[in-house]
Amino acid sequence: MKVSDLTELALRNLRQSLLRNSLTTVGISVGVASLVAMLALGIGLQRLASRRLKASGLFDTVVVTSRRDLRSFNREQEMSGPAPAASPALDEPARARMATLPNVIEAYPDIRFITELRYQDKPHLAMVAGLPASSRNNDAFENLQGTFFSRATAHEVILQKSFAEELLGKSSQVRDDDSSVLEISKSLLGHELEMRYSERVENFPQASRARPRATDPENLEVSYSVISHELKLRIVGVTDLDPESMRGQFRARVFVPLQLAEDLHVLQPGNIRDTTRAFSRTPQYSTVGVKVKSAQDVPTVEQAIQRMGFNTLSIVDATHSMRQFFAILDLFLGIFGSLALAVASIGIVNTLVMAILERRREIGIMKAVGASDSDVKRLFFAEAAVMGLMGGAFGVLLGWSIGRVINIGANLYLARQSFPPEQIWATPWWLVGGAIVFAIVVSFVSGLYPAARAARLDPVQALRYE
Amino acid sequence: MASTSNTSTSNTSVPLAVQIDGASKHYRMGGNLIRALDGISLEVAKGEFLALLGASGSGKSSLLNLIAGLDRPSLGQILVEGRNISAMSPKELASYRLHSVGMVFQSFNLISSMNVLENVELPMRFAEIERARRQQLARQALERVGLGERLGHRPSELSGGEQQRTALARALINRPRLLLADEPTGNLDSRTGTEIMEMIREFNQTMEMTIVMVTHERPLAERYASRMVFLADGKLVREQTSNAGDLALEERHR
Ligand SMILES: Nc1ncnc2c1ncn2[C@@H]1O[C@H](COP(=O)(O)OP(=O)(O)O)[C@@H](O)[C@H]1O
Numbered sequence: 001m002k003v004s005d006l007t008e009l010a011l012r013n014l015r016q017s018l019l020r021n022s023l024t025t026v027g028i029s030v031g032v033a034s035l036v037a038m039l040a041l042g043i044g045l046q047r048l049a050s051r052r053l054k055a056s057g058l059f060d061t062v063v064v065t066s067r068r069d070l071r072s073f074n075r076e077q078e079m080s081g082p083a084p085a086a087s088p089a090l091d092e093p094a095r096a097r098m099a100t101l102p103n104v105i106e107a108y109p110d111i112r113f114i115t116e117l118r119y120q121d122k123p124h125l126a127m128v129a130g131l132p133a134s135s136r137n138n139d140a141f142e143n144l145q146g147t148f149f150s151r152a153t154a155h156e157v158i159l160q161k162s163f164a165e166e167l168l169g170k171s172s173q174v175r176d177d178d179s180s181v182l183e184i185s186k187s188l189l190g191h192e193l194e195m196r197y198s199e200r201v202e203n204f205p206q207a208s209r210a211r212p213r214a215t216d217p218e219n220l221e222v223s224y225s226v227i228s229h230e231l232k233l234r235i236v237g238v239t240d241l242d243p244e245s246m247r248g249q250f251r252a253r254v255f256v257p258l259q260l261a262e263d264l265h266v267l268q269p270g271n272i273r274d275t276t277r278a279f280s281r282t283p284q285y286s287t288v289g290v291k292v293k294s295a296q297d298v299p300t301v302e303q304a305i306q307r308m309g310f311n312t313l314s315i316v317d318a319t320h321s322m323r324q325f326f327a328i329l330d331l332f333l334g335i336f337g338s339l340a341l342a343v344a345s346i347g348i349v350n351t352l353v354m355a356i357l358e359r360r361r362e363i364g365i366m367k368a369v370g371a372s373d374s375d376v377k378r379l380f381f382a383e384a385a386v387m388g389l390m391g392g393a394f395g396v397l398l399g400w401s402i403g404r405v406i407n408i409g410a411n412l413y414l415a416r417q418s419f420p421p422e423q424i425w426a427t428p429w430w431l432v433g434g435a436i437v438f439a440i441v442v443s444f445v446s447g448l449y450p451a452a453r454a455a456r457l458d459p460v461q462a463l464r465y466e
Numbered sequence: 467m468a469s470t471s472n473t474s475t476s477n478t479s480v481p482l483a484v485q486i487d488g489a490s491k492h493y494r495m496g497g498n499l500i501r502a503l504d505g506i507s508l509e510v511a512k513g514e515f516l517a518l519l520g521a522s523g524s525g526k527s528s529l530l531n532l533i534a535g536l537d538r539p540s541l542g543q544i545l546v547e548g549r550n551i552s553a554m555s556p557k558e559l560a561s562y563r564l565h566s567v568g569m570v571f572q573s574f575n576l577i578s579s580m581n582v583l584e585n586v587e588l589p590m591r592f593a594e595i596e597r598a599r600r601q602q603l604a605r606q607a608l609e610r611v612g613l614g615e616r617l618g619h620r621p622s623e624l625s626g627g628e629q630q631r632t633a634l635a636r637a638l639i640n641r642p643r644l645l646l647a648d649e650p651t652g653n654l655d656s657r658t659g660t661e662i663m664e665m666i667r668e669f670n671q672t673m674e675m676t677i678v679m680v681t682h683e684r685p686l687a688e689r690y691a692s693r694m695v696f697l698a699d700g701k702l703v704r705e706q707t708s709n710a711g712d713l714a715l716e717e718r719h720r
């Protein structure tokens with residue numbers, strides 16, 4: 001029989017017992033809805049967690065340190081690679097080489113120093129870090145209040161919320177008076193902050209603050225002086241999320257443009273060693289940040305840098321266990337979601353077996369006028385498939401609606417707690433399509449037994465039966 | 467009509483439509499064996515109008531179902547136009563029922579949820595004939611049985627005679643060469659019964675269709691059939707050529 005005829009006959013038969021078949025279809029819908037809802041929750045939570053991690057700014061970044069400073073970030077790296085003494089220096093040529101590795105967008109020195117910042121004549125101690133221009137696209141600055149730096153050398157500063165609160169004399173420890181970034185930024189944006197720092201000056205024959213970044217390798221007579229400076233910085237932005245949460249105690253709460261930070265030649269922790277030990281002619285960095293095109297490229301770039309003899313740290317290790325956790329969570333949510341669908345599939349079997357009993361004679365007639373066993377079988381499969389398709393479609397719609405409602409509810413709650421809205425529910429297209437396909441597959445499987453039974457029906461018996 | 471080409475063939479050289487060799491059908495009911503058919507051998511010539519007579523329970527329907535390919539004999543074999551249908555696979559048997567035989571029943575056996583046109587169309591769905599062609603053929607068949615105006619009616623809205631005419635149209639739709647009728651007038655009054663019988667006779671004469679009809683009404687068989695076969699307890703007990711049959715044959719060969 002042709003597919004069009006099968007569909008037509010199936011729909012006609014389903015209409016014959018409209019109530020019963022509708023109830024069965026509703027059963028499938030509820031099953032699919034519960035499956036969709038559960039998986040949407042799992043996917044939504046995973047995405048939320050990924051977004052949080054991404055906001056840390058390290059998702060597509062590899063942090064490189066010299067083995068001279070720190071043997072490694074983990075035991076695995078400690079065992080391999082060169083000994084600290086034999087390992088290369090993390091200097092400008094090394095940074096330049098990293099920048100040319102495949103899939104690397106940029107390699108920028110990580111300049112950070114602890115220094116004193118005065119606001120309204122009150123001193124505050126904070127870790128200051130230089131931010132490359134590419135950070136503008138970092139998710140951490142998505143909810144930035146104010147603006148990003150206007151130029152790479154602008155005398156401007158972006159504050160992390162907790163430091164901003166400190167400036168305003170609020171304690172960030174107490175969660176109750178957790179004020180919104182918007183509120184804080186209002187009283188800070190445009191104000192000036194005075195940074196005190198110590199400049200490291202290389203004593204060239206004609207030392208100048210405006211000399212190029214890479215020093216002249218010919219010049220061997222280098223020595224250092226340390227000079228104290230003050231610099232006025234304008235507060236241009238306050239960020240809620242902590243862009244450097246992964247760095248632990250090294251995380252900065254005050255950010256200045258990277259170029260500015262470089263030009264200031266602030267004495268950094270790593271420089272102290274340089275001044276006490278042999279000095280090199282080129283600038284050395286304690287840390288270099290390597291920005292990678294996409295998160296997938298992180299492992300290969302990490303390996304390449306490790307082969308160069310440096311330590312690397314990325315978030316890939318952290319996300320690996322996170323993905324594992326969510327895979328297990330999704331599995332459990334999927335199993336619980338499928339339970340309702342399993343119950344619904346029993347409903348399909350029941351409905352179709354009932355239909356066989358009722359339509360015994362009709363099946364006998366069809367066989368008597370020439371229907372083959374497979375025609376009868378396919379007709380019952382078609383009925384199961386139509387119920388599956390409709391149940392699946394309605395179910396996805398229902399599950400999606402449940403998700404929407406819960407999302408709206410959750411965001412109302414978050415808004416009352418003055419948290420930014422979150423998408424804790426996600427129904428990607430593959431889930432929608434997959435759920436409908438799954439519903440049809442389940443219906444087919446449910447139709448196996450009834451269809452086989454209908455096909456086996458003896459027409460002589462069926463026609464004798466009155 | 468096709469009958470004109472048949473005028474040259476003599477009665478004896480007409481090839482066999484149905485050949486039954488020692489067919490038995492046994493049913494097991496509880497502990498004992500029921501011999502519904504017990505070693506039946508019978509030949510039906512092409513274009514013949516055969517009546518199967520016998521008391522209720524004598525095995526008439528069982529024999530007809532074997533010829534129809536709805537059932538298989540427990541013993542023996544059945545050949546239709548030289549093909550051994552007892553050895554066919556279920557699929558081949560379905561195709562045989564679809565293309566080679568038409569059946570009408572005492573209880574009409576129409577599908578109640580389908581209207582007249584859809585009922586007649588049904589076998590053509592299994593034959594995978596295009597919808598437009600299907601509807602055209604079904605209309606023609608229904609006009610032939612005088613139901614051209616009742617296409618959209620449900621079986622329950624029709625009289626018994628009209629229902630049986632619908633069933634006849636359905637039986638003829640795939641142009642089978644063999645029509646099997648199981649007490650086609652059993653549920654009809656004598657006037658409508660006669661109407662149906664006239665139609666069956668017309669198919670036999672104008673379309674050269676072989677007819678095997680089960681009935682327990684001897685007068686009906688005598689009036690329309692060319693040969694009568696009597697069954698009792700699953701066995702063939704007697705055979706008789708009827709006058710009507712002779713008349714019909716004579717008419718045709720004249
Ligand atoms: N499926 C069956 N199971 C058991 N006995 C059957 C079955 N079908 C027919 N019979 C028996 O076989 C005999 C012949 O039945 P049937 O061919 O219907 O007779 P008829 O059509 O001549 O009235 C009857 O005794 C009937 O009870």
Ligand SMILES: [Mg+2]
Binds near residue numbers: 526527528
């Ligand atoms: Mg009978």
